[in-house]
Amino acid sequence: MKTLIKPLVLALSLTTLMACNANNRKQNKSELIAETVIKTTSKDHKPEIKVALLLDTSNSMDGLIDQAKAQLWKLVNELSYAKCEDESPSLKIALYEYGNDNLNAEEGYLRQVLSFSNDLDEISKSLFSLTTNGGNEYCGKVIKTALNQLEWGNNEDDLKLIFIAGNEPFSQGKVNYKDASKLAHQNDVTVNTIFCGDYNLGISTSWKDGADLTHGNYMAINHNEATVHLASPYDDKILELNEKLNKTYIAYGSAGRKKMEMQAEQDTNALSYNKANAVSRTVSKSSRLYINSSWDLVDAEKDKDFSYDDLDDKQLPKELKGKSKDEIKTFVAKKAKAREKLQTEIESLNIKRRNYIAEQNTEGSNSLESAMLEALKTQAEKKNYKWE
Incomplete structure (x- = not known):
């Protein structure tokens, strides 16, 4: 069952005991250098929300890509209300596609469409550029690639999230998804998995395990659900x-x-x-x-x-x-x-x-946007992020 996606998210510490990031984990430096190229550090760093979207663009997921296109601005608006202590975090979004036959086989049928960017017009343009074609979906490979290619930084106040969506088994490919998820966890990056289909099928094909390894959220959505935009008198x-x-x-x-x-x-x-x-x-x-x-x-x-x-x-x-x-x-x-x-x-x-x-709006939604916001807010609360 090949799939697609046509068509996506923070305060200086007051004392050692009162930091925006409550867990204050110390990382093993030698382990970090050996495993990945994530090295960025900054003083006087404004908190950031960094979201990497990894979207399967193989054959049957046009509905999911459409959701990503149609729901981008709702997601951005919700993130604009986020607060970390007394600061408003900035937002950077990166985009990858994977599982498309038009992509380079030697690189694992994946492509960085956009590195971390705060240019919302560029992000929108990148989403609208996606096309679909059948292919091999290597979740472990695309997660590891995003971890190594993107500048995640090591500021503990940043909220660093990966959202990967698709519907083929999570275990495909030469890169073990468990190794990729452990690498993410070592670098304070949370992997959230979005299975497009039945909830229990996603569990049996390891999508939930991929999220659990980084204490992320596992979600199953109806990727063919049409986005509902409610009109208003304004x-x-x-x-x-x-x-x-x-x-x-x-x-x-x-x-x-x-x-x-x-x-x-x-x-x-x-x-x-x-x-x-x-x-x-x-x-x-x-x-x-x-x-x-x-x-x-x-x-x-x-x-x-x-x-x-x-x-x-x-x-x-x-x-x-x-x-x-x-x-x-x-x-x-x-x-x-x-x-x-x-x-x-x-x-x-x-x-x-x-x-x-x-x-x-009295009815709930089972869409990409609702799944992402649920996961993002749950994980943001762990770092004392609030919503206005």
């Missing part, structure tokens, strides 16, 4: 504000125009599911997690190392070419003020929207 106004929000971006640099086009493309992709999903994306765009400092002057100005003196006139949009530094500052400040006002309006409407949807 949707049209929020989408209207989205159009105004887009006009506050000031594209600069060699990638500016392409990034702005990508932003519009992902707006369209979200709307392709329905209006309510486009609303969820708009809410994400008004949140603290939507950062575009690599190409937008309004966001870039907030970076500590940004300087107007470094701007090249050739890289500026036409409305700013030939302008003085003071004129550019004034223009950026005007756009920033307009954006802040729009974001406040969107956030206010979204509170009303969330309350309305909560009253209307």
